[in-house]
Amino acid sequence: TLAEVVETADPTLRAMAQLPVRQRELLMLKYDQGFHDREIAHMTGMSQANVAKTLQRAKARLRELLTEQGVEV
Numbered sequence: 397t398l399a400e401v402v403e404t405a406d407p408t409l410r411a412m413a414q415l416p417v418r419q420r421e422l423l424m425l426k427y428d429q430g431f432h433d434r435e436i437a438h439m440t441g442m443s444q445a446n447v448a449k450t451l452q453r454a455k456a457r458l459r460e461l462l463t464e465q466g467v468e469v
Contacts, residue, residue: 411461419454426451 412420425431425439433451437444459469 407462407465407467411458411465411467414461415454415457419450419457422447422450423454423458 412423415423422436422440425436426433431439433447434444436442437447440447442450462469
């Protein structure tokens with residue numbers, strides 16, 4: 397469960413759990429499952445530009461969260 401992930405020692409998983417659901421979903425589709433932006437756009441009904449922008453914001457927020465936890469990024 398998400399609560400279990402938040403309690404984990406892995407700072408990346410803790411940071412991911414703090415992201416908004418949409419950002420977390422898109423990051424997982426892109427980097428965990430290997431889909432391209434256009435494929436993600438098709439699957440989610442978002443425009444390709446919106447997918448790219450949401451991913452950009454998600455990565456920036458993830459970087460901030462990791463930095464707050466003292467993780468070098």
